[in-house]
Amino acid sequence: MNLNPKFPLYLPGVQNGNNDNVSIVGANLREDITTLGYFFSTNGGIEVKIQNTYPTKEFSSFSDILRKFIQENNLENVQRLGVAVPGPVLDGRSAPARLGWNLDVEEIKKDFGFERVEMLNDLEASAYGMGLIEDSDLEPVYTSGHLEKGNVAILAPGNGLGEAGYFFDGKYLRPFATEGGHSEFSPRTNVEVEFYQFLNNIYGIVSWENVLSKTGLFNIYRFLRDVKRHPEPEWLAERFSNGNFAQELYKAAVEDDILICKIAIDTFLEFLAREANNLTLKLKATGGLLIAGDIPQLIRDYINKDKFYEKFKISDKMEDMLRNIPIYLIKTDHTGLNGIALYTAYYQE
Known part of the structure; x- marks a missing residue:
């Protein structure tokens, strides 16, 4: 995998020959599935x-x-380890709430004997991984044909709500993490006030992650069912109890034309457009908006791109800036895994 010139990442170690042909284990930790890969750095890529x-x-x-992965694959003398985690990383440590684990790079380095261990927030790692994707993995929602120069925003609803960005320094894009998904959700309409009150009774503080995530999609659905009294077919309730909620909801909306499911997805997309607007404005992301994550990939064919764009650019004073920002859907998985491996190979000189 080689670097895509659309993403001129700041990777100073690319020029250092000591970073060529380095063995790396990359790990992307998630609440449900943890993915590990064994990589070699080569010619500025991996x-x-x-x-x-x-x-x-x-x-x-x-x-x-990690120990199981190394033993199963008979790996010896692996030089570096990179770990992407679903939470903040502070001074080489992280305690992701959804995992219940305490991670410390120095302890891992000592226990396994790696020469270097790196750890990043998972969406920051994904931002590095975007630098390796093919053009065909970028699906335009709205674009003039190419990414403009400037900061770039990344929004990724999945198990949680990931938010990150790239700072454009005039030559390179420099990824950085945020915890913006935990900022407070604010309603706009009377129905949304009802929705907020519904969530407030459950969570107290209502974050955007309570709205834009797999749990958030369920929150929207149960508000429509329990508060707004949209009917739920009995067979659908049974499907939900026996399967993946997001997948079954999408299937019921598209294949079975169930109204409550269609309204739930439409509501989710409206909130997604609004939080995309918020993040883009806060980062002044004139270079573009990237939408990743499990849910957008799942419902990609359902999205009305024109409608999404119209919702996205609504603003009190910034509509002129927002209407010129390109928006892309990311169609590929494993950007987090590939990104942490790339960072571990080349970030340091």
């Missing part, structure tokens, strides 16, 4: 040799997963 997934909740620690 090459994956092995990739395995593990059910996260079946392990008591990340070290247990």
